[in-house]
Amino acid sequence: MIDPLLFPIAVLACCIGLAVLLALAWSRLGALVAARDAAAREAGELRARVEALAAQSSNLERDVRGDLATARSESAAAAVAARAELATNLARFSQSLQQQLAGMASGQSEQMQHFGLRLAELTRTNQERLEAVRATVEQRLDVMRDENARKLDEIRVTVDEKLQATLEQRLGASFKQVSDRLEQVHKGLGEMQTLAAGVGDLKRVLANVKTRGGWGEVQLATLLAEMLTPAQYAANVATRPGSFDRVEFAIRLPGKGDTGVPCWLPIDAKFPLDHWQRLQDATERADLAVMDASRKALDEFFRNEAKKIRDKYVEPPHTTDFAILFVPTEGLYAEMMARPGFADTLQREQRVLLCGPMNLAALLNSLQMGFRTLAIEQRSSEVWKILGAVKTEFHRFGDVLAKTKDKIDQASRTIEDAGVRTRAIERHLRDVESLPEHDAVRIIGSIAPSADDGAGTP
Incomplete structure (x- = not known):
């Protein structure tokens, strides 16, 4: 059973709680209303911004279209101007090229004319020189012809004299030889008779197979x-x-x-x-x-x-x-x-x-050449040995030559050192006054014997 004292407290507590809840609900409702109003204001602002953006977009589109039209017209005008300028430049270039070609043609024509004149001049000069050479050659040939004719006459006279003497001598000798030969022929006739008898003997000899x-x-x-x-x-x-x-x-x-x-x-x-x-x-x-x-x-x-x-x-x-x-x-x-x-x-x-006799001789000649080649091949080893000895001696000669070169280089360096010292002495003596030549000869001549005597005295 509920306590009667607690009931009013409970009711009061419920009322207080309900009041608190109502207060909270009212405050929440006020916040929601404020939020709805704020959202409505923001939506209006957004709508205004969207409308402003749409207006700006339409303006921008209109501006872009205008700019594009302007750019198209400007491009067309620039293309027309560039085409006209290109045509003008091409015309100028063509005219300049024609002028240069005409100038080159005229220059080449002038050079060809100059070359033609130069060639004609060279041809004329060569002809003159050839004429001079031909005249000189003909003159010398005439001189040589005259000299040859004179020498031939002299030779002909000499030959005629010698031929006459030789002919007389030969005719005498020939007549003597003819007489001697006739005498030998007479002797030969007797020998032929003897030979005829010997031929028969030869036939009999050759009839024998062994012979x-x-x-x-x-x-x-x-x-x-x-x-x-x-x-x-x-x-x-x-x-x-x-x-x-x-x-x-x-x-x-x-x-x-x-x-x-x-x-x-x-x-x-x-x-x-x-x-x-x-x-x-x-x-x-x-x-x-x-x-x-x-x-x-x-x-x-x-x-x-x-x-x-x-x-x-x-x-x-x-x-x-x-x-x-x-x-x-x-x-x-x-x-x-x-x-x-x-x-x-x-x-x-x-x-x-x-x-037969001929081709056997040719075969023997070939064999002889082969024997010579074989002898050369057999002697080639000796030649190689000699060449080896020569090579060894040549190496020794190279060593001696290298030593000689070292000695020559050493002597050359000594001479160079002496030259350097001579130049150093000359630099030191540059400030010394030179004596006349006869005084220098007299002084050097008087010093040289005393120096020799001092060198010879112990």
Whole structure:
């Protein structure tokens, strides 16, 4: 049960609270009304500002449009003015260029005229000089012609005199020689008769096969002796080791390496005189059958001999891979070489080279050149040694030369020092008064002996 005393207090408290709440609500309501009024005023101000900004914007737009129109008109006017100025400048430049071109053309024309005049003057001067030179040359040629004519006359007189004397002398000598020759002819007729008898003996000698071979060997030996030295070939050489077959001649070629064992080039001489004589006789009689038979016999003879030479004498590496079959007469060699492919067949199948006197001489000459080249190569090592010694001595000479240069430089520096001291003495003596020349000679002459005496006295 509520206390009756507290009830009025509670009611009073409620009333007070309600009054406080009403006061607060009224004050809040007043603040809201004030705020609404302030907001209304601000909204009015904002509306006024917006309207002012809109007016300013319309004014600004109108100003910008006016400025743009003005700028457009000014740009158009400036473009027109620039175009007009450009056209004016172009016209001025064109006129100036035309004037310059006209000036250059006139200047070039004047220079061309000047050059033409100068060229004409030079041409005239050259012609005058050439005329002067030609006149001088003609004058000197006339003098030389006269001198030559005079000398030729003198020479002609001298030659005529000498020819006359020589002719008389030669005619006398010729008549004497003719008489001597006639006497020798008479003697020769008797010798010819003896020789005719000897020819028959020679035919009988050549009819012997062994003698014919000996004659070919003699001719081959003579040719080798003329073209090579005795150390470069040998006779009767056994070219195949262990064989008793000996080739007539063999050329000594250098072997491989430094062993000193030679490599031989076999050469054998063959002369089928009977077949060759039959061919010659048949050719003189125009006997075709005998000519063909003789040619076939010659072919068979040389083929067989080439085969024998290959089998007996060719043995690489002790020999070359080919041998030489020497034909002692050019006529027989030409006959065999005139047959198509015969020499190539011998060389290809039998490894034998067919040679006559002329081409064997050429081959020996080539071998001689090869021997000389080989000798030069063998001596090249000695030359290199000599050059090495010379190089060593030259280095020593360079050292001596460098020492000599140092001595010369030292002497040059000493002379330079003496020059420097001389110039220093001259600078110190510059203020000293010079004596006359005769007094100086007298004083120096009197001082020099006393100085020598003082130097010689201990």
